[in-house]
Structures are given as C-alpha cells and as structure tokens.
Amino acid sequence: MNLHHFLQQHRQNVEQLKHILHEERAELSAGTVNGQKLTDIAERKRDRLRKLNNLEQKRRQILQHLGYTNNRKGDELAARDAGCLNLWHDLIALTGEAERLNRANGTVIALRAASNQRLLNALQEAAGKGLYGPDGRARAQNSKISSRA
Structure with missing residues (x-):
C-alpha cells in the first residue's frame, strides 16, 4: 500500500x-439523555x-522501516517524498478538529456528572443522612420505635 492510499x-x-x-x-445536548444511545x-x-x-502504529512501523525518523519531521518528509504532503497536512488539521470536539x-x-453529584448530595442532605452506601445500595432506615411513652 502506498502512503497516499494509506493517508486517505x-x-x-x-x-x-x-x-x-x-x-x-x-x-x-438533548434535554433528556438516552443512556443506551x-x-x-x-x-x-x-x-x-x-x-x-x-x-497509526502500522504507518509508523512502515516509515521507520523505510528509514524515516519517528517524529513529525520524518512524517512530513515521507509525505513530501510520496507526493502527498497536502493530504498529510489536511489529515493533521482534521485530526486536530476531532481532538477538540472530543475534548469539548x-x-x-x-x-453533567458534577451536576448529578450535586443533586445527589442535596437529596442526601435533605434526608438527613446518606441515602446510599458506598456500594450504591440504599442504606437501611433505622425505624426503631421508642417503647417509652
């Protein structure tokens, strides 16, 4: 496989x-999150x-086998030598976009997780004690009835 095809x-x-x-x-962004989706x-x-x-691992192995250095400069040199430097630059830009979107x-x-934790903390506070134990199970309520009247 040539580098141009590989980059495509x-x-x-x-x-x-x-x-x-x-x-x-x-x-x-939906109002209600579908957990399964x-x-x-x-x-x-x-x-x-x-x-x-x-x-990426395969590309790096091939370029190293061909004598290119395992860094950005080696990547660019290989792309230039293969006549696909523009495709390489497009791929770098596209990868940056995907990275930013994933980070966002x-x-x-x-x-959302922090908000859910705050809501859970508020519920626990309102109940006067933790509703759930560290294992996620509901804690048993102490329902002793006073025998003193």
Missing part, C-alpha cells in the same frame, strides 16, 4: 470519528479510535 484511509477513519463525535454532541456511541467511538491507533464532549460529560 486514515483520513476516512478520522472523518467517521468526527461523525460519531457530532452524534455524541447532539445526544449530550450514549453507550452505543461510546462503543463505536472506542472501536474507531482503536482502528485509528492500529493504522468530555467537558460536557464532566459538567
């Missing part, structure tokens, strides 16, 4: 990842990231 394949996978990240963003999206995202990681989605998830 890599670019296609990053585009697919961006599509998944946009789906995730839309789901996170988010789980499905997370699985697809994880699979795509795994595939991208495998492609992570921030939204962290904010």
Whole structure:
C-alpha cells in the first residue's frame, strides 16, 4: 500500500470519528439523555479510535522501516517524498478538529456528572443522612420505635 492510499484511509477513519463525535454532541445536548444511545456511541467511538491507533502504529512501523525518523519531521518528509504532503497536512488539521470536539464532549460529560453529584448530595442532605452506601445500595432506615411513652 502506498502512503497516499494509506493517508486517505486514515483520513476516512478520522472523518467517521468526527461523525460519531457530532452524534455524541447532539445526544449530550438533548434535554433528556438516552443512556443506551450514549453507550452505543461510546462503543463505536472506542472501536474507531482503536482502528485509528492500529493504522497509526502500522504507518509508523512502515516509515521507520523505510528509514524515516519517528517524529513529525520524518512524517512530513515521507509525505513530501510520496507526493502527498497536502493530504498529510489536511489529515493533521482534521485530526486536530476531532481532538477538540472530543475534548469539548468530555467537558460536557464532566459538567453533567458534577451536576448529578450535586443533586445527589442535596437529596442526601435533605434526608438527613446518606441515602446510599458506598456500594450504591440504599442504606437501611433505622425505624426503631421508642417503647417509652
């Protein structure tokens, strides 16, 4: 496989990842979050990231085998020598966009988790003690009735 074709394949996978990240963003922005849908999206995202990681490892191995250094300069030199430097730069830019989108989605998830924790803390405070134990199970209520009258 030549480098041009390989970079096109890599670019296609990053585009697919961006599509998944946009789906995730839309789901996170919905008024009511569908947990199952988010789980499905997370699985697809994880699979795509795994595939991208495998492609990157393979690309690095091939370039090192061909004598290019294992750094950004070596990557650019290989792309220039293969006549696909513009495609390489496009891929770098696209990957940056996906990274920013993923980071923004992570921030939204962290904010929602913090909000949920605050709501849980307020419920626990309102009840006067923790409703749930560290294992997530409801604590038994002490319902002793005083025998003194």
